[in-house]
Each structure stands twice: as C-alpha cells, then as structure tokens.
Amino acid sequence: MSIRIGILGYGNLGKGVESAVRQNPDMELAAVFTRRSPESVSIQTPGVPVLHVEQLEHMKSQIDVLILCGGSATDLPEQTPGYAASYNVVDSFDTHARIPEHFAAVDAAARAGGKVGIISCGWDPGMFSLNRLYANAILPEGQDYTFWGKGVSQGHSDAIRRIKGVADARQYTIPVPAALEAVREGRNPELNTRQKHTRECFVVAEEGADKVRIEQEIKTMPNYFADYDTTVHFITAKEMARDHSGLPHGGCVIRTGRTGIEKDHGHVIEYRLNLDSNPEFTGAVLTACARAAFRMNQEGMTGGKTILDIPPSYLSAKSGEELRRQLL
Amino acid sequence: MSIRIGILGYGNLGKGVESAVRQNPDMELAAVFTRRSPESVSIQTPGVPVLHVEQLEHMKSQIDVLILCGGSATDLPEQTPGYAASYNVVDSFDTHARIPEHFAAVDAAARAGGKVGIISCGWDPGMFSLNRLYANAILPEGQDYTFWGKGVSQGHSDAIRRIKGVADARQYTIPVPAALEAVREGRNPELNTRQKHTRECFVVAEEGADKVRIEQEIKTMPNYFADYDTTVHFITAKEMARDHSGLPHGGCVIRTGRTGIEKDHGHVIEYRLNLDSNPEFTGAVLTACARAAFRMNQEGMTGGKTILDIPPSYLSAKSGEELRRQLL
Numbered sequence: 001m002s003i004r005i006g007i008l009g010y011g012n013l014g015k016g017v018e019s020a021v022r023q024n025p026d027m028e029l030a031a032v033f034t035r036r037s038p039e040s041v042s043i044q045t046p047g048v049p050v051l052h053v054e055q056l057e058h059m060k061s062q063i064d065v066l067i068l069c070g071g072s073a074t075d076l077p078e079q080t081p082g083y084a085a086s087y088n089v090v091d092s093f094d095t096h097a098r099i100p101e102h103f104a105a106v107d108a109a110a111r112a113g114g115k116v117g118i119i120s121c122g123w124d125p126g127m128f129s130l131n132r133l134y135a136n137a138i139l140p141e142g143q144d145y146t147f148w149g150k151g152v153s154q155g156h157s158d159a160i161r162r163i164k165g166v167a168d169a170r171q172y173t174i175p176v177p178a179a180l181e182a183v184r185e186g187r188n189p190e191l192n193t194r195q196k197h198t199r200e201c202f203v204v205a206e207e208g209a210d211k212v213r214i215e216q217e218i219k220t221m222p223n224y225f226a227d228y229d230t231t232v233h234f235i236t237a238k239e240m241a242r243d244h245s246g247l248p249h250g251g252c253v254i255r256t257g258r259t260g261i262e263k264d265h266g267h268v269i270e271y272r273l274n275l276d277s278n279p280e281f282t283g284a285v286l287t288a289c290a291r292a293a294f295r296m297n298q299e300g301m302t303g304g305k306t307i308l309d310i311p312p313s314y315l316s317a318k319s320g321e322e323l324r325r326q327l328l
Numbered sequence: 329m330s331i332r333i334g335i336l337g338y339g340n341l342g343k344g345v346e347s348a349v350r351q352n353p354d355m356e357l358a359a360v361f362t363r364r365s366p367e368s369v370s371i372q373t374p375g376v377p378v379l380h381v382e383q384l385e386h387m388k389s390q391i392d393v394l395i396l397c398g399g400s401a402t403d404l405p406e407q408t409p410g411y412a413a414s415y416n417v418v419d420s421f422d423t424h425a426r427i428p429e430h431f432a433a434v435d436a437a438a439r440a441g442g443k444v445g446i447i448s449c450g451w452d453p454g455m456f457s458l459n460r461l462y463a464n465a466i467l468p469e470g471q472d473y474t475f476w477g478k479g480v481s482q483g484h485s486d487a488i489r490r491i492k493g494v495a496d497a498r499q500y501t502i503p504v505p506a507a508l509e510a511v512r513e514g515r516n517p518e519l520n521t522r523q524k525h526t527r528e529c530f531v532v533a534e535e536g537a538d539k540v541r542i543e544q545e546i547k548t549m550p551n552y553f554a555d556y557d558t559t560v561h562f563i564t565a566k567e568m569a570r571d572h573s574g575l576p577h578g579g580c581v582i583r584t585g586r587t588g589i590e591k592d593h594g595h596v597i598e599y600r601l602n603l604d605s606n607p608e609f610t611g612a613v614l615t616a617c618a619r620a621a622f623r624m625n626q627e628g629m630t631g632g633k634t635i636l637d638i639p640p641s642y643l644s645a646k647s648g649e650e651l652r653r654q655l656l
Contacts, residue, residue, distance in 0.1 A: 019589045023468045044589050099652055120656055127462070129656040130640055131599075134455070136655065137616040137643035138609070140351045184602075259612055261347045261372045265604035271459075272600070274512075276593035281466070284587055288465040308641045308651050312458055315465035323636050324427055327464065328448055328457040 003294045004030040004062060005287070006087070008053065008079065009069035010041050012247065013092065016283025017067050018044055024287060026317045030063050031055075060086050065290040067091075069283075081105035084304075085113030088293040090286050092122040099125065107304025116297040118305045121289040122282040123273055124148070128253045130307050131271035135255035139267060142257025145183045147175035147196060151249025151278065159224045160201055163217050165209030168237065170244040172200045175251070186256045186266045193227040201232045204240050249278040288315040331622045332358040332390060333615070334415070336381065336407065337397035338369050340575065341420065344611025345395050346373055352615060354645045358391050359383075388414055393618040395419075397611075409433035412632075413441030416621040418614050420450040427453065435632025444625040446633045449617040450610040451601055452476070456581045458635050459599035463583035467595060470585025473511045475524060477501035479577025479606065487552045488529055491545050493537030496565060498572040500528045503579070514584045514594045527558040530572055532565050577606040616643040 005021050007014045010032050021029045022045065029048045034041050038050040051059075056066070066087040068079050072095045080091045084106050093102050103119055110117035120126060124146070132144055153173045160169035179196050182189040189195075201218055205211055215232045218225055235243075252272040259265050275281045289307060292314035296305070313323055333349050335342045338360050349357045350373065357376050362369050366378040379387075384394070394415040396407050400423045408419045412434050421430050431447055438445035448454060452474070460472055481501045488497035507524050510517040517523075529546055533539055543560045546553055563571075580600040587593050603609045617635060620642035624633070641651055 016587070019587060022589070023587070096656070099656055100649070103652055125656045127466075130462070132655045133640050133644055133651060134458070137619075137640075137645075138455075138612045140645075186602075259344070259347060259351070259605060259608040261350070265608050267604060267609055268600075268602040270598075270600040270602075272596075272598040274514075274596040274598075276595060277587060280587040280593050281595055284466045291465075306652060306656055308656065309639050309648070311637050311639050312461050312465075313636045316461055317465075317468075320637070321428070323461060324431055324634060327460045328424070328427055328453045328634055328636065 002026060002028040003291060004028055004064045005290055006031050006033060006056075006059065006063040006066040007069055008033045008056070008066060008083075009075065010034050010043065010050075011069065012279035013283055013286075014069035015044070016277070016280040017069060017286055018283075019280060020284040020287035021045075023284075024291070024317065027287070027291070031059065056083065056086075063087060064294050065090060067286050067290055069286075077102060077105075080117060080119060081109045084109035084115055084117035086115070088116045088290075088297050090118045090121055090289045090293055092126070092282055092286055093120045094122060094125055096125065103304050103306070111303045114302050116293045116301055116303065116305060118289050118293050118307070118310070121286050121307055123275075123285060124251070126282075126285050126307055127273070128251070128271070131253045131269075132255070133308055135253070135257075135269040135271075139255055139257025139259070139269065141259075141263070142255050142267075143188050145191075145254040145256075146251065147180055147183075147254075148251035149173035149175050149197065149249065151251070151275070152244075152247050154247075156199065156201075156224055159221060160203060160218055163214055165206050165214050166203055167206045168204040168240050170202045170240065172202075174198045174200060180252075183254050183256065184268060184270065186268050188256055194229060197228060199225055199228045199230040201230065202235050202240060202244055203232060204237050205234055246276065247278045248276050250274045291315060291317065330354060330356040331619060332356055332392045333618055334359050334361060334384075334387065334391040334394040335397055336361045336384070336394060336411075337403065338362050338371065338378075339397065340607035341611055341614075342397035343372070344605070344608040345397060345614055346371060346611075347608060348612040348615035349373075351612075352619070352645065355615070355619070359387065384411065384414075391415060392622050393418060395614050395618055397614075405430060405433075408445060408447060409437045412437035412443055412445035414443070416444045416618075416625050418446045418449055418617045418621050420454070420610055420614055421448045422450060422453055424453065431632050431634070439631045442630050444621045444629055444631065444633060446617050446621050446635070446638070448634055449614050451603075451613060452579070454610075454613050454635055455601070456579070456599070459581045459597075460583070461636055463581070463585075463597040463599075467583055467585025467587070467597065469587075469591070470583050470595075471516050473519075473582040473584075474579065475503035475508055475511075475582075476579035477503050477525065477577065479579070479603070480572075480575050482575075484527065484529075484552055487549060488531060488546055491542055493534050493542050494531055495534045496532040496568050498530045498568065500530075502526045502528060508580075511582050511584065512596060512598065514596050516584055521555040522557060525556060527553055527556045529558065529560045530563050530568060531560060532568050533562055574604065575606045576604050578602045619643060619645065
C-alpha cells in the first residue's frame with residue numbers, strides 16, 4: 001500500500017514535492033490543496049484532484065501525510081499547527097529564530113491528535129542542521145562554519161524589487177573563495193559577515209529610472225546588503241529571462257575540530273550541496289521526511305519532531321536489512 | 329550522573345576512544361580492559377584502572393557502555409556478540425561483506441540480555457554509510473560515488489610488509505583528481521577501479537634486498553595493487569619515522585541525482601572528511617555512539633543497531649530544546 005501524500009500550496013515548493021513523490025514508488029499523490037480557485041490550478045500529475053483547502057476538513061481518511069508548502073512568514077505558523085491535530089504533517093519552516101515557538105505549537109497539536117508533525121525539513125534548516133549536529137557530536141571541541149551559495153536568495157531578490165524604479169531583480173549569494181579555503185585547511189579563521197559572502201545583483205530598471213540611485217539604495221540597505229560587498233549589474237528583461245530564470249542554490253557546512261590527549265590532530269568535516277533547483281531539492285527532502293512521519297506514526301509515535309529526531313532509516317524506502325547490506 | 333565507559337583493547341583505536349571520552353563532559357572512563365598483562369599497559373587517564381579482560385565478568389554494575397576496540401578479522405566477531413548480552417556495546421566492525429551475519433549475532437545476544445549493541449560505527453562503515461542513506465532517500469534517482477584518501481591504508485601497508493625483504497611500509501590511497509572533478513561536476517562518469525584511486529607506497533627495504541623484485545611483487549599483488557596504478561618509493565627507516573608516522577585518512581561520499589518532472593535539474597550532495605588521525609576520529613564516532621547506546625537502552629530499547637537506526641539527537645549531549653535553538 002502506497003503512502004498517500006497531500007500537498008497544500010502549489011507554488012515552486014509544491015511543484016517540487018509533486019515531482020519528488022513521483023520518484024518514490026512507495027508513495028502516491030492523493031490531492032493538491034489550494035487557497036486559489038481549484039479550477040485555476042493545473043498540476044502535472046494526471047488523475048489527481050486539485051481541491052480547495054477547505055476540503056481538508058473531509059479528507060482525513062484519504063491522506064496519510066500532508067506536506068505544507070506555504071511560506072514561513074505567515075502561512076506555516078498558522079497552517080502547520082492548524083492541521084497537525086488531523087494529519088501527519090511536514091513543513092519547511094525556515095525562520096530560525098522562531099523555530100522554538102513553532103515547534104511548541106505543532107507539538108501540542110500533534111500530541112492532541114495522535115499525529116506526527118515534522119517541522120523545518122529542507123536543507124537549512126534541515127540537512128545542514130543535521131550535519132551540524134553530527135559533526136558537533138563527533139568533534140565536541142571545534143568550530144562551525146556555514147557558507148551559502150552560489151545561489152539565488154529569494155528574500156534578497158524581493159528586497160531589491162521593492163526599490164522604486166526596479167522592474168525585476170535576482171540576487172546571488174556567493175561564498176568568498178579565500179574564506180572557504182582557509183576554513184577547509186583547518187586554519188579556523190574568525191570571519192565577519194563581509195569576509196564570508198559577497199552579493200551579486202542583476203537588476204532590470206524601469207524605463208527612465210535613476211540607476212545610480214537604485215544601485216546606492218541596494219548597497220546601503222541595512223541587514224540585506226550594507227554589511228556585504230555588493231555588486232550591481234543592470235540588465236535587460238530579456239537577459240534576465242535568458243540567464244537568470246533558474247533557482248540554483250547550495251552551500252556547505254564545515255566543522256573543524258581537534259582530538260587527542262594533546263589535541264594534536266585536526267579534522268575537517270564538510271557537507272556540501274550544489275543544487276540546480278532549490279525548491280525541487282527542498283521538496284525532495286520534505287518527501288523523504290513524509291515517509292518518516294508516516295512510519296513513526298504507524299509505530300505509535302506522536303508529537304512534534306524535527307529531522308534531528310528521525311532515525312535515518314525511516315527516511316528510506318528500503319528495509320533495515322537492505323540498508324545494512326547495500327549502504328552500510 | 330556521567331555515562332561510565334569501558335574500553336576493551338588498548339591499541340590505536342582504544343587510545344582514540346580514551347581521548348574522545350575526555351572531551352565529553354557527560355562521560356567518564358571507568359576502566360580499560362586488555363588481554364595483555366594489565367601491569368604492562370599504561371594509559372593516559374590518571375586514576376582509571378587497567379584490568380584483565382576476564383574482569384568483565386564482574387563489572388556489569390560499573391560500566392554503562394563497553395566500547396570494543398579490537399580488529400574486525402578475529403576480535404569483534406567473537407567479542408561483540410560475546411559481551412552484548414551483558415553490556416551495551418559499540419564496535420567499529422568494518423568487514424562490509426560480513427555485516428549481516430555480525431549484526432544478526434549481536435542482535436540476538438543484545439535482545440537476550442536486554443541491552444543495545446551498535447555495530448560498525450566509524451566513518452566507513454559509519455558516517456559515510458549515513459550519508460549514502462540520506463542522499464539516496466532524498467535523490468532516489470542518481471548515482472553514488474565513494475572516494476577514499478588521501479590516507480594511510482593499514483591493510484595495504486600490512487600486505488607490503490609481508491613481502492620478503494621489506495622492513496617497513498606505508499601505503500597511501502589517493503583519489504584521482506580528474507575523476508573526483510568529473511563526479512563533482514555532475515557528469516556521472518562510469519569509473520573503473522584504476523580510474524578512481526592510485527596507490528603510493530613508501531617502503532624500507534632490508535639491507536641487500538632486491539628492490540626491483542619487491543617493487544614488482546607490490547605492483548602485481550592481486551586485489552591489493554594489481555588493479556591500480558601504483559608507485560613505489562624506497563626510503564630509509566629514518567625517513568619513514570620522520571615523514572610517515574601519522575595515520576591520516578579521509579575521503580568523500582558523493583551522490584548526484586536529478587529531480588523535476590522532466591528530470592531537468594541536477595544536484596550534487598557531498599560529504600567529505602579530512603582526518604589527521606584515523607583512529608582518533610573513529611574513536612570519536614564510537615564515543616558519540618556510546619552515548620546513543622546508553623540513552624536508547626535507558627528508554628527501554630534493546631537489540632542490534634547501526635548508526636542508520638540512531639535518532640541523530642541521541643548522539644548529542646544537548647537536549648532537544650538546545651539542539652532546535654542552536655543547531656537547527
């Protein structure tokens with residue numbers, strides 16, 4: 001029997017989950033739920049219904065895990081606790097500072113309903129967090145580094161788009177090669193914000209807009225750009241469509257640490273992702289976590305979880321015996 | 329209350345565990361057990377007894393987890409199942425082909441005794457296996473690659489030492505840079521043994537030994553060297569001691585895969601280790617797994633486990649709340 005997946009929200013992430021479900025033979029897509037008019041949403045999986053979100057009230061017996069594909073700012077803080085009492089749920093909540101309160105809300109709802117709710121599954125938070133945990137457990141004395149990119153930051157792209165005179169924008173976060181190299185060599189550099197990443201912006205200006213002012217506004221924008229070395233390129237809408245339509249991302253988590261009675265041996269642990277499509281990869285992580293949510297709940301577990309709590313084997317469709325034989 | 333660790337076997341790995349225990353404030357070393365005469369073994373932790381292995385019959389109430397630091401060829405197949413009924417045990421059994429039978433034996437003993445037995449904890453098997461599992465669960469359609477090195481292979485070094493006329497030897501396994509690059513770029517190369525790794529050997533010949541014959545015997549040795557491009561350097565005992573006394577190792581596990589309805593997006597997941605001391609790093613992994621064994625058993629779990637079964641948070645001394653706040 002397949003694990004029946006529901007998707008709530010059909011943006012880039014929802015589409016990523018849809019294609020990931022198709023790559024996992026032990027799963028099937030049961031329905032896509034949307035706040036829009038269902039007739040206006042056309043999905044890629046033949047024969048699967050698109051339903052209005054309100055239909056979730058009546059679908060409990062037809063969905064094993066509901067994957068929430070909304071945004072962290074306003075959708076997930078409401079949706080994940082809202083549905084965790086009725087469904088096993090998985091989300092990619094990524095507002096790091098608010099994870100404790102989000103976890104508490106999802107945990108309470110999931111416990112009350114006897115369901116499992118896994119939050120913050122993606123790559124950061126998600127796979128990067130997991131690698132920070134493993135590396136810290138193995139090397140208690142050491143230093144953590146996270147580099148993001150090269151990749152598109154949607155938040156920074158949006159921030160540029162809000163500037164007057166900007167028609168479109170794409171921002172790439174790029175690790176500083178020398179910083180990365182120093183970390184990988186175990187030199188334990190102290191790095192400030194500017195020394196770790198640069199920001200490269202591609203901007204389509206509206207006709208007649210003041211490009212000098214736009215560039216100045218970008219480079220001095222607090223939090224987003226002021227603390228970084230930022231370069232701005234003005235391009236045409238055609239160039240934007242041709243060269244910057246993808247959503248690549250990635251980065252690495254590195255921990256360096258020392259062992260030995262005299263601490264005379266250094267070690268470097270690095271986990272690195274190079275992703276052509278951020279939403280499809282995030283969707284793939286969510287989908288593997290949905291399998292774990294289903295299995296944990298089948299075994300009687302309930303409550304809030306994160307990827308840090310999931311026995312790794314629960315993410316895989318293979319049996320313990322197969323895993324030991326093939327992957328261990 | 330600290331987790332009380334026992335170490336069985338005080339070679340390089342046992343010493344690695346000893347120093348790792350010292351880096352984990354929630355643990356203490358209770359005793360080191362040896363098959364040698366205890367008086368002949370001097371350890372680095374003041375006040376901790378060295379006992380004969382037979383004393384393990386009487387130490388059940390004083391040890392929470394016994395870490396088995398023997399070899400996979402003859403020690404562990406006997407010791408791990410032998411002690412798993414009386415102690416929570418952790419080992420680094422690394423004969424991949426024999427893992428299923430070793431697991432079965434440990435599982436049966438641990439279940440019978442109500443204990444937890446975690447086998448094959450190190451980096452390969454161990455952390456590399458874990459990363460293969462995660463990457464396969466996320467990217468079901470893709471290809472796995474493992475590269476080892478640059479590092480000392482003890483098995484290959486030993487094989488050279490068995491050749492007539494060889495006084496000492498050290499063998500380094502080295503990934504082929506072009507192969508690594510092709511994999512990282514997502515080109516999915518088909519690589520045979522020779523294309524993935526080269527082998528570099530440093531040999532101290534006995535006086536008057538026939539170096540031409542020794543080099544020939546190394547390069548044509550089946551399984552160990554015949555399938556590789558191997559270089560042999562003859563050096564002095566002094567050079568060996570000066571330049572090759574360490575036991576560095578490492579390597580990387582890479583999975584490349586594609587996502588999307590049309591499979592048009594490629595992804596690369598890489599986990600990389602660069603280790604100054606193979607036994608100290610392996611000892612550090614064993615020690616983190618000992619914490620998990622203790623906690624799993626405290627919660628009532630029993631039987632054979634591998635790192636693939638351990639909820640990641642059990643490896644860490646931090647609480648779930650701390651982990652979510654600090655690492656997620």
